[in-house]
Amino acid sequence: MSSLSEMKFLTVAEVAAVMRVSKMTVYRLVHSGELASVRVGRSFRVPERAVHTYLGAGFPEVG
Numbered sequence: 001m002s003s004l005s006e007m008k009f010l011t012v013a014e015v016a017a018v019m020r021v022s023k024m025t026v027y028r029l030v031h032s033g034e035l036a037s038v039r040v041g042r043s044f045r046v047p048e049r050a051v052h053t054y055l056g057a058g059f060p061e062v063g
Helices: 012-019 023-032 048-058
Strands: 009-011 038-040 043-047
Touching (some): 012 023, 012 048, 023 043
Antiparallel strands (some): 009 043
16 A cells, blocks of 8 residues: 555545536545545545545446
8 A cells, every 4th residue: 555645635626527526426425435535624635546446346347
């Protein structure tokens, strides 16, 4: 696993853009625990790796 300094974190808006969904959809995924995240103050940051893992689970033949 990569070190914390090498991890890239995305905002909810950035995740929504990558996944081509609304920010509300990303918030639902975060709150349900389907998408890993870290709370920073009142906002959330999502590890880039978590987005790849989530999307890869939907397309196992691609991953």
